[in-house]
Amino acid sequence: MRLEINNVSCGYHHGTVVKDISVGLTSGEILCVLGPNGVGKTTLFKTILGFLRPQGGEILLDGENVRTWPRRRLAMVIGYVPQAHTPAFPFRVLDVVLMGRTAHIGLAASxxxxxVAVAETALDVLGVSFLRDRIYTEISGGERQMVLIARALAQQPRFLVMDEPTANLAAAVVAAVLWTTVVAGCAAPGAGREPAVHSGFVRPDAR
Structure with a gap:
């Protein structure tokens, strides 16, 4: 599958944050966005994910404009690991990971x-299966980050957007778990890693 970002500009009501970004990514490829805080990385990711409408340009998946895609269809193709997540309820860790299966089964279905096996495998791959029955709100920030990554893996997307995925993770965890299991292990089956900008101009967010 091919993801194309063509001359995309995005931002908020006060103005444009990211201007004229163009990049192409095929499932299995890995890209990285590097830049200081406030330059628009998260804004770009939210636009790719359909949370924000582009102010200009287009985002295509296999030649189709994603603006025409239902949210559920898009969620089956693009997964997301946010910078942080504050749950509204004290869910079990396994239940949080199972939320990654929602696009496949619908909101009302069990x-x-x-x-469940997919969710448990995602936890096991990351070495955090011992958290399975713990309460998500009661575990550490680093453990919550691993659970969010497991949730995205359980989604089984073709592309995975990871916004500062190493935040709150110890260096040893990043080296031994994240890059060796998520990046190296998941790129091979055809899940593209999307955090990167190859061209265009990004200015600091003035908010």
């Missing part, structure tokens, strides 16, 4: 055994 996950089948196969979906």
């Amino acid at each position: 996950p089948a055994k196969a979906g």
Whole structure:
């Protein structure tokens, strides 16, 4: 599958934050966005994910403009690991990871055994299966970050947007778990890693 970002500009009501970004990514490729805080990385990611409408340009998946895609269809293709997540309720860790299966089963349906197995495998791959029955609000920030990554893996997307995925993670965890299991292990089956800008201009957010 091919993701194309063509001359995309994005921002908020006060103005444009990211201007004229163009980049192409095929499933299995890995890209990284590097830049200081406030230059628009998260704004770009939210636009790719459909949370914000582009102010200009287009985002295509296999030649189709994603603006025409229902949210559920887009969620089956693009996964997301946010910078942080504050849950409204004290869910079990496994239940948080199972939220990654929502696009596959619908909001009202209960996950089948196969979906539970996918979620448990995601926790196991990251070495945090011991958190399975813990309360998400009661674990550490680094552990919550690993659970969010597991949730995105359980989504089984073709592309995975990871916004500062190493935040709150110890260096040893980043080296031994994140890059060796998520990046190296998941790129091979065809899940593209999307955090990168190849061209265009990004100015600091004036908010």
